[in-house]
Amino acid sequence: EVQLVESGGGLVQPGGSLRLSCEASGFTVSNNYIAWVRQAPGKGLDWVASVYSSGSTYSKDSVKGRFTISRDISKNTVDLQMNSLRVEDTALYYCARGYCSGGTCHAGWFDPWGQGTPVIVSS
Amino acid sequence: ETILTQSPVTLSLSPGERASLACRASQSVGNSLAWYQQRPGQAPRLLIYDASNRATGIPDRFSGSGSGTDFILTITSLEADDFAVYYCQQRDSWPLTFGPGTRVDIK
Numbered sequence: 001e002v003q004l005v006e007s008g009g010g011l012v013q014p015g016g017s018l019r020l021s022c023e024a025s026g027f028t029v030s031n032n033y034i035a036w037v038r039q040a041p042g043k044g045l046d047w048v049a050s051v052y053s054s055g056s057t058y059s060k061d062s063v064k065g066r067f068t069i070s071r072d073i074s075k076n077t078v079d080l081q082m083n084s085l086r087v088e089d090t091a092l093y094y095c096a097r098g099y100c101s102g103g104t105c106h107a108g109w110f111d112p113w114g115q116g117t118p119v120i121v122s123s
Numbered sequence: 124e125t126i127l128t129q130s131p132v133t134l135s136l137s138p139g140e141r142a143s144l145a146c147r148a149s150q151s152v153g154n155s156l157a158w159y160q161q162r163p164g165q166a167p168r169l170l171i172y173d174a175s176n177r178a179t180g181i182p183d184r185f186s187g188s189g190s191g192t193d194f195i196l197t198i199t200s201l202e203a204d205d206f207a208v209y210y211c212q213q214r215d216s217w218p219l220t221f222g223p224g225t226r227v228d229i230k
Contacts, residue, residue: 047169099172101179107171109157110169111169112166112168114166115166
């Protein structure tokens with residue numbers, strides 16, 4: 001069964017750092033597109049960063065220079081290193097795989113998703 | 124950045140009724156649009172991709188249409204599990220963006 005489990009969230013002060021991890025099972029992260037998407041309390045979905053099977057990475061402008069997405073092939077995880085955290089980064093952080101069907105995988109469409117890990121940035 | 128606008132904000136309907144949800148893009152996204160459903164306390168799930176293709180396991184009462192800047196998600200004959208928030212998302216250009224969502228609630 002394809003599954004994603006996020007961990008590493010918590011309470012951190014503004015300016016602090018956290019490292020989120022997305023552990024995959026049922027597939028290998030090195031062969032798939034994986035993204036981080038966040039959802040602030042009571043708000044909508046907000047794409048944060050993606051890593052392609054090629055290793056190429058993309059992130060939204062507001063997190064560039066602060067957040068880094070990376071893969072750990074030995075652990076089969078995709079991590080999100082978050083530095084210089086701001087109050088506005090407070091959200092539930094989901095990881096999601098690119099949707100695959102019939103042997104074809106579609107980077108940029110997200111399915112399945114994990115259950116999320118909460119990040120609270122507050123003093 | 125491609126801005127996605129969804130309407131209405133809230134749709135109040137009864138079980139068995141038909142729902143039509145709209146998504147408009149600030150610039151053409153071709154057919155690079157998806158729809159997601161999010162039930163309370165749950166992660167989103169993909170319903171429709173490439174504007175009109177149903178994802179695996181999605182019932183055929185869900186359908187998507189449109190191209191360019193205007194898209195519609197139609198749910199024929201609403202069931203209890205369908206009362207949720209629906210988001211559209213584009214992958215045509217960076218950054219990937221989502222619409223603000225349409226809540227479908229029970230009338």
